Amino acid sequence: MEFTQGVRFDSLSLSEEMLRALEKRGYVVSTPVQAGCIPPMLDWRDVTAKAPTGTGKTFAFGIPIIEHIRTDCTDVQAVILAPTRELAMQITAEMREIALYKEGIRMVCLYGGQPIGRQIDALKKKPQIVVATPGRLSDHMKRRTVRVDRVETVVLDEADRMLDMGFIHDVTRLLDQMKKRKNLGLFSATISREVMDIAWVYQRDAEEITVQASEENKPDIRQYSIEVPQSGKIEAVEKVLAYGDYDRVMIFCNTKGNAERVAYLLQLHGVDAQCIHGDIPQAKREKVMARFREGKLRVFVATDVAARGIDVDDVDAVINFDVPEENEYYVHRIGRTGRARRRGVAYTLLTDYPSMLRLRDVARFTRNTVTPLYVGEDGALTEEPPKK
Numbered sequence: 196m197e198f199t200q201g202v203r204f205d206s207l208s209l210s211e212e213m214l215r216a217l218e219k220r221g222y223v224v225s226t227p228v229q230a231g232c233i234p235p236m237l238d239w240r241d242v243t244a245k246a247p248t249g250t251g252k253t254f255a256f257g258i259p260i261i262e263h264i265r266t267d268c269t270d271v272q273a274v275i276l277a278p279t280r281e282l283a284m285q286i287t288a289e290m291r292e293i294a295l296y297k298e299g300i301r302m303v304c305l306y307g308g309q310p311i312g313r314q315i316d317a318l319k320k321k322p323q324i325v326v327a328t329p330g331r332l333s334d335h336m337k338r339r340t341v342r343v344d345r346v347e348t349v350v351l352d353e354a355d356r357m358l359d360m361g362f363i364h365d366v367t368r369l370l371d372q373m374k375k376r377k378n379l380g381l382f383s384a385t386i387s388r389e390v391m392d393i394a395w396v397y398q399r400d401a402e403e404i405t406v407q408a409s410e411e412n413k414p415d416i417r418q419y420s421i422e423v424p425q426s427g428k429i430e431a432v433e434k435v436l437a438y439g440d441y442d443r444v445m446i447f448c449n450t451k452g453n454a455e456r457v458a459y460l461l462q463l464h465g466v467d468a469q470c471i472h473g474d475i476p477q478a479k480r481e482k483v484m485a486r487f488r489e490g491k492l493r494v495f496v497a498t499d500v501a502a503r504g505i506d507v508d509d510v511d512a513v514i515n516f517d518v519p520e521e522n523e524y525y526v527h528r529i530g531r532t533g534r535a536r537r538r539g540v541a542y543t544l545l546t547d548y549p550s551m552l553r554l555r556d557v558a559r560f561t562r563n564t565v566t567p568l569y570v571g572e573d574g575a576l577t578e579e580p581p582k583k
Contacts, residue, residue: 201230207233232380237259239263244383255382256352260275274343276362277328284304348379370397419542444513447528518545
């Protein structure tokens, strides 16, 4: 079933406590993915939802989960799996917001990089909802610090990315141990072969919800390319920062080395920049991300995997320092801007003919228009090509 518009939350048979929590956030009308997923999940049906990034998927599965929780029961009743610790933390924060007026709901977030002892202490408080990365949940199950045999709802968020990252065996082992599962939700920006395999084996008569990137919900993002020599990329980044006078910018690199180098060179030039990637300790990553979310850090440099799950609604601009290696990466990257119906902007730096071809393929795949920018005679960026 394809959805192009949402409905009012008060028409979805939600509890008074849930409606109060949504009203507190200022939400009256659901997004299309929420309108499509909430009713079948409330009815304990399996759901496969394909929707663009930034369309409100967490509430689409979070609301039915919160509504189903029996607060007088101390069993784990719902498990939400996410590919990265950052996304797991973000989901947990949003779930806490919509559970604000539901007394007696306890949840825990389990991920690698945090002392396992602290998580074991949290599990002793008998949470009904567990949000976790697959690897860390598997670790706890091996230690017998968590039981999932009475779980009723399972959600795989960003299922395509999770399976692409090699978690398929962890995920299937976990699903095999949740024998009393009533429904399974698969939420994904793309439906890959692996996602289809999981759906085929573990779902029954699933409701399929597709939300196209229509003009109604497609982010308003202006997209530009800038041709520069390899040695001029940092200078081009500085021109972009000056061009738009942006307060909050994300820069994406394909490698950890590039992310570190870009952040270091920008710092040398007086730009407030920090980077994260998989080798940086979790505590430092969280500190950097918190600064960025709070608007205390101007430029945030990241690799694709490290940036998964960072959900900031008002990123002014995205810069692709490297052309992404996968088409989907481009969609996820530029989707950081243009959220909450704001207008966003994305820039991609091109240094050679192969990178130009790569961006052309990306634009064709994503059905986006990328406009070239040029360095004018005054050194500023302009859409006017230089005079020959």
